[in-house]
Amino acid sequence: MELQIAAAKIPKYALRESGDTLEMIERPHGGLSFVLVDGQHTGRGAKQVSNLVARKVVALLAEGVRDGAAARAAHDYLYTAYDGKVSAELHIVSIDLVSETIVISRNSHCPALVGDARSLRALDDASAPIGVHRRMKPIITEVPLTRHTTVVVFTDGVWDAGARDGQKFDVAAFVAEKLREANVGAPQLADAILARAIELDRGRPNDDTSVLVVRAVPRVGSDNVRRLNVRFPID
Amino acid sequence: MELQIAAAKIPKYALRESGDTLEMIERPHGGLSFVLVDGQHTGRGAKQVSNLVARKVVALLAEGVRDGAAARAAHDYLYTAYDGKVSAELHIVSIDLVSETIVISRNSHCPALVGDARSLRALDDASAPIGVHRRMKPIITEVPLTRHTTVVVFTDGVWDAGARDGQKFDVAAFVAEKLREANVGAPQLADAILARAIELDRGRPNDDTSVLVVRAVPRVGSDNVRRLNVRFPID
Numbered sequence: 001m002e003l004q005i006a007a008a009k010i011p012k013y014a015l016r017e018s019g020d021t022l023e024m025i026e027r028p029h030g031g032l033s034f035v036l037v038d039g040q041h042t043g044r045g046a047k048q049v050s051n052l053v054a055r056k057v058v059a060l061l062a063e064g065v066r067d068g069a070a071a072r073a074a075h076d077y078l079y080t081a082y083d084g085k086v087s088a089e090l091h092i093v094s095i096d097l098v099s100e101t102i103v104i105s106r107n108s109h110c111p112a113l114v115g116d117a118r119s120l121r122a123l124d125d126a127s128a129p130i131g132v133h134r135r136m137k138p139i140i141t142e143v144p145l146t147r148h149t150t151v152v153v154f155t156d157g158v159w160d161a162g163a164r165d166g167q168k169f170d171v172a173a174f175v176a177e178k179l180r181e182a183n184v185g186a187p188q189l190a191d192a193i194l195a196r197a198i199e200l201d202r203g204r205p206n207d208d209t210s211v212l213v214v215r216a217v218p219r220v221g222s223d224n225v226r227r228l229n230v231r232f233p234i235d
Numbered sequence: 236m237e238l239q240i241a242a243a244k245i246p247k248y249a250l251r252e253s254g255d256t257l258e259m260i261e262r263p264h265g266g267l268s269f270v271l272v273d274g275q276h277t278g279r280g281a282k283q284v285s286n287l288v289a290r291k292v293v294a295l296l297a298e299g300v301r302d303g304a305a306a307r308a309a310h311d312y313l314y315t316a317y318d319g320k321v322s323a324e325l326h327i328v329s330i331d332l333v334s335e336t337i338v339i340s341r342n343s344h345c346p347a348l349v350g351d352a353r354s355l356r357a358l359d360d361a362s363a364p365i366g367v368h369r370r371m372k373p374i375i376t377e378v379p380l381t382r383h384t385t386v387v388v389f390t391d392g393v394w395d396a397g398a399r400d401g402q403k404f405d406v407a408a409f410v411a412e413k414l415r416e417a418n419v420g421a422p423q424l425a426d427a428i429l430a431r432a433i434e435l436d437r438g439r440p441n442d443d444t445s446v447l448v449v450r451a452v453p454r455v456g457s458d459n460v461r462r463l464n465v466r467f468p469i470d
Contacts, residue, residue, distance in 0.1 A: 005465040010458070017265075022463065024259060025293075028286055030252075032467060051263055055297035058260075062290035097469065145469075187464050194460060223245070224468050225429060228257065229422050230240040231462040232267060233454060234332065234380075 001147055002219050003095055004186035005034065007212045008194040012042050012157070013204035016235075019046025020155050020210040025058040030097035033061045036212050038089040038108070038155040040131075046208070053078055053088045053130065067092045067105045071130065071138040075107070078131035087129040090138070091153045093214055100145045102214060105138045110159040113152040113175050114143055120176040150179060150189070150215045157209025158193060162200030169200050186215040236382055237454050238330055239421035240269065242447045243429040247277050247392070248439035251470075254281025255390050255445040260293040265332035268296045271447050273324040273343070273390040275366075281443070288313055288323045288365065302327045302340045306365065306373040310342070313366035322364040325373070326388045328449055335380045337449060340373045345394040348410050349376070351383040355411040385414060385424070385450045392444025393428060397435030404435050421450040 011018035019039045027033055035057045039049035053074050060070040071090055078088060089108035096103055104112050104123060111124035127139040143149060152175055161169040171193065178184050178192055190213040197209050246253035254274045262268055270292045274284035288309050295305040306325055313323060324343035331338055339347050339358060346359035362374040378384060387410055396404040406428065413419055413427055425448040432444050 001469055003465070003467040003469060005463070005467065007461075007463040009461045018461075021261060023261065024463070024465070025290070026256060026258065026286065028283075032465070048263075051261065051297075055260070055294070059290070059294045059297070062286070062294070095467070187462070191460075191462075219468060225426075225466075226242075226244045226253075226468065227422070227426075227464075227466040228240070228242040228259070229462075229464045230238070230259070230267070231460070232238040232240065232330070233459050233461065234236055234238060 001216055004215045004217055005213065006186035006190035007210065008190045009210040010194065010198065010205055012206065012208050015043055017044060017047050018208040018210070019043060019050055020208045021047070021050035021054040022210060022212065023054045023058045025062050027061060027094065027096065028064045031095040033067070033092060033094040034212055034214070036091040036153060036155065036210060038208065040087045042208055049086055049088050052081065053090060057090070057092065067094055067103050068138055068140050071105050071107060075130035075136050082131060084132055087132040089129045089155065093151055093153055093212060095145065095214065101142045102145055102149065102151055104141045104151060104153070107136065107138050110154055110156055113172055115176070115179065116148040116150060117179050120172060120179065122172050145216060147216055147218060150213065152193070152211065152213050154193065154211040155208060157205055157207035158197045158211055160207060161197035161209070164201070164206055167200060169197055186213040189213045189215070236451055239450045239452055240448065241421035241425035242445065243425045244445040245429065245433065245440055247441065247443050250278055252279060252282050253443040253445070254278060254285055255443045256282065256285035256289040257445060257447065258289045258293045260297050262296060262329065262331065263299045266330040268302070268327060268329040269447055269449070271326040271388060271390065271445060273443065275322045277443055284321055284323050287316065288325060292325070292327065302329055302338050303373055303375050306340050306342060310365035310371050317366065319367055322367040324364045324390065328386055328388055328447060330380065330449065334377070336377045337380055337384065337386055339376045339386060339388070342371065342373050345389055345391055348387040348407055349378055350411070350414060351385060352414050355407060355414065357407050380451060382451055382453060385448065387428070387446065387448050389428065389446040390443060392440055392442035393432045393446055395442060396432035396444070399441055402435060404432055421448040424448045424450070
């Protein structure tokens, strides 16, 4: 088996910098964690907030701190740093090779999607952002790391795409349909979700828009090589 | 312009886990840093060392600490943790959007390669690993972030490939030839280097083998999307 992970990210229209931050870190006992943070508002201020939260979370995960504890710590840190006045939405998706599960931690009003070609469910239990309430707890879901399992998380640029024009993006229906295509890869799925969100916003993303896809697939080729590819457009 | 970054990584033959660690982190003032660490020896012990060093470096870079200071701090930390008895080779490659440069920091006997289709140079000033000497300084080189500039760094699994059979890998000649091919992408280049190293080791890598390629290319397509793709084989 192999895991394919793909992320795609674009700033709100006419902004240079996205207020969303995505970071990846290796887990000390095996596996990888992905942290996707949407800072309150947009632009430079949002970026500073999401950067601060993401780096706090990855630093803790890298030291072996569990996902729930890392999310709580990031909350406390943000709450202290900005006196409870600035919020952030936080998603952590971990591939935990010890428990052989994918762990999804949500502090976001955006659902996460989990499923395969036959069925897809939305993880949409009510969940508060971090940074603004005295207490908070992340909503944590653990799913077995089995072949064809796919996890999709995204920020509200995807969730609210098209809302301006009254044709809100039905992300779950879109993903369910894509997963019925044999051999859809994580990069293709992430790109398709982002492209559809941008299309619904008539080519001008109404918010910072990010999507992360984690997909377990049968081994493609026999090699044991780990690969990382990044595309980073600059002016 | 866009940056393509590609890494490929394989453990020593018959080992489950590579002692090399690669991490990526966003720089708070803009840009990305990649940290490649080769822990002394192989297997679980080497992995713990390289993990410790890599997470220390990325945590500091994420807070805005400069590359040289992060390398020195990681050295001090490793020296203290293991009482000067354990070494690691450390490479940091940063895309710094403030200075518009690529910053290469080496604590490794492996050279780094910098060039384009016309010329390639090896950064091979004598440089000591971290962790074992009371004092150390990284060798830092800054190159302008211009179109077609390519930076290649690798661990000694690449550098010493084929040495067992007396046909040592001439990495610089191999990369120079590849860069003369029009439109060679970072992923193709990283894969080609890794494949050649494995071939020279007769299909059984003699050491943990990792390569990182950073390449500035003309914008492919007009979109402004940042993309991350990971392939992670599991048993």
